[in-house]
Amino acid sequence: MQVKTQPDELQNYLTDASNLPGGFADRLLIPETTAEVAEILKEADEKRIPVTISGARTGTVGGAVPFGGWVVSLERLNQIEAIDQDGLFAIAGAGVVLSDFQKAVEAENLFYPPDPTEWSCQLGGTVATNASGARSFKYGATRNFVDELEVVLAGGEILDLKRGAVWGENGLIELETRSGRRIRAKLPTYPPPATRKNTSGYFSGERVDAVDLFVGSEGTLGVITKVKLRLLPKPESFFSGIVFFDAEENLLAFVNEARELSFAARNEQIRNPQSAIRNPIDASLIEYFDEKSLRFIAERFPEVPAGAKGAIYFEQETTAASEDELLERWNELLERSGADLETSWFTTTEQDREKLRAFRHALPVAVNERIVRCKQKKVGTDMAVPDDKFASFLKFYREKLDASGLDYVIFGHIADNHLHANMIPKDEDEATRARHLYGRFIAQSIMLGGTISAEHGIGKHKSRYLYVQYGERYLNEMAELKKAFDPHGILGRGNMFDPKFL
Numbered sequence: 001m002q003v004k005t006q007p008d009e010l011q012n013y014l015t016d017a018s019n020l021p022g023g024f025a026d027r028l029l030i031p032e033t034t035a036e037v038a039e040i041l042k043e044a045d046e047k048r049i050p051v052t053i054s055g056a057r058t059g060t061v062g063g064a065v066p067f068g069g070w071v072v073s074l075e076r077l078n079q080i081e082a083i084d085q086d087g088l089f090a091i092a093g094a095g096v097v098l099s100d101f102q103k104a105v106e107a108e109n110l111f112y113p114p115d116p117t118e119w120s121c122q123l124g125g126t127v128a129t130n131a132s133g134a135r136s137f138k139y140g141a142t143r144n145f146v147d148e149l150e151v152v153l154a155g156g157e158i159l160d161l162k163r164g165a166v167w168g169e170n171g172l173i174e175l176e177t178r179s180g181r182r183i184r185a186k187l188p189t190y191p192p193p194a195t196r197k198n199t200s201g202y203f204s205g206e207r208v209d210a211v212d213l214f215v216g217s218e219g220t221l222g223v224i225t226k227v228k229l230r231l232l233p234k235p236e237s238f239f240s241g242i243v244f245f246d247a248e249e250n251l252l253a254f255v256n257e258a259r260e261l262s263f264a265a266r267n268e269q270i271r272n273p274q275s276a277i278r279n280p281i282d283a284s285l286i287e288y289f290d291e292k293s294l295r296f297i298a299e300r301f302p303e304v305p306a307g308a309k310g311a312i313y314f315e316q317e318t319t320a321a322s323e324d325e326l327l328e329r330w331n332e333l334l335e336r337s338g339a340d341l342e343t344s345w346f347t348t349t350e351q352d353r354e355k356l357r358a359f360r361h362a363l364p365v366a367v368n369e370r371i372v373r374c375k376q377k378k379v380g381t382d383m384a385v386p387d388d389k390f391a392s393f394l395k396f397y398r399e400k401l402d403a404s405g406l407d408y409v410i411f412g413h414i415a416d417n418h419l420h421a422n423m424i425p426k427d428e429d430e431a432t433r434a435r436h437l438y439g440r441f442i443a444q445s446i447m448l449g450g451t452i453s454a455e456h457g458i459g460k461h462k463s464r465y466l467y468v469q470y471g472e473r474y475l476n477e478m479a480e481l482k483k484a485f486d487p488h489g490i491l492g493r494g495n496m497f498d499p500k501f502l
Helices: 007-013 034-047 099-106 123-130 210-214 246-270 291-296 322-337 350-374 388-402 429-447 463-485
Strands: 003-006 027-030 051-054 070-073 078-082 088-091 146-152 157-160 172-176 184-187 223-230 237-245 285-290 312-319 337-347 409-415 418-423
Touching: 003 088, 003 210, 007 027, 007 070, 034 051, 034 070, 034 146, 034 223, 070 123, 078 099, 088 099, 088 123, 123 223, 146 285, 172 210, 184 337, 237 246, 237 285, 237 322, 237 350, 246 312, 285 291, 291 312, 291 350, 291 409, 312 322, 312 350, 322 337, 337 350, 350 409, 388 409, 388 418, 388 429, 418 429, 429 463
Parallel strands: 027 070, 051 070
Antiparallel strands: 003 027, 078 088, 088 223, 146 157, 146 223, 172 184, 237 312, 237 337, 285 312, 285 409, 409 418
16 A cells, blocks of 8 residues: 655645645555555544545546545556456456446447546546436436445445345435444435436435445445446447537427437337337437537537537447348438438448547537636536426526626537536636526526436535535435444545535
């Protein structure tokens, strides 16, 4: 285990992708085994020293930024222990980088669907934040693929959690550590929002699997050191397209129909696999770019048609047997929806699919570059709302952003009613207006029954907004749950909710 205390050695561990300023710590510890993590946490708990867990620091909400105490980096827990083709699972350390994991899984002709935008993140971080991404429309977030967890608690005790083994019911859950100590905890009672994606607070529901309690807990209940992840057979190929529209109403109509057809295909497959529709439309992702987004990256992609009012990036898995029929079905849908087929891009090859992915990822990169040039911080939303509220929420976004005079782009996971409105302030005055507008969007999403964070988590940046979403009663319930596993509140201090609740 490495221990570092010099300021220059700690510097890279004092910030994350949120650019939250002011991070500081007394010590950096880099363990190489679960036993060393347990040893660190036992000592920290005895001395009441705050501990901040550090992964790849790609999070955007300040969760990995320490304000005192120790930083524990999991970068050396980076071994892939097993990839099982027959059992369709992998076992890996929390410090394994997602891109390395994806390559290793693909080499075994297997598939791991979760695909957050930033693949330089670590597996432990993706589990701790319940990371999702574009493919969550079909496959859901990371939670759906976590079968087992190894978790070190604040006092150094270790939990071995297996999906389906322990359930919380009637508001209580009881877990047994590796050493035989029993921990009884009271579960939060707040109902989850009626959205497809949600990373706001601890998991809740009538029945709560012990695994789900720690997925998305942002390092506040325990430190995830090892994971067992479910895998799928690798799809034979994909049909992908970036489709341009001359009218926004046509684009939204296309999204609605593509989404409904996809849901219908999945439901039919579940209800009656034998009579399921042959080669149905079933998109794995449907992503949106507004008119301003297209203009924003036009320099990098001059082939984007000048008059386009928006674009959709979609993808569906195919086989040699289904490809022709699926292409025909998609073409019919696009023609019905008034898409500009002459200027749109389609591919069934891996090489060209990477070009489409590059288009998808170019926008957030370009936004970040502009922000850096302006010496400001991006103000971006991460809210999602129920299906029947999406159109009004998108209209609210547009009206308020246009009236503000701020530069902005809107893009993201439209099939999940989850778009990112990125405001791009040029100076301090605009930054203040952007933050004020962000608060308006938070209030509107809550009023519509949505969530303040669909995929990025709460961290330190959004803790005050979590209070707005749930109120004091439910934050006190979260704090009670945390105290059951971390009595002295040393883990992830300031993440998710204010330490005053502890």
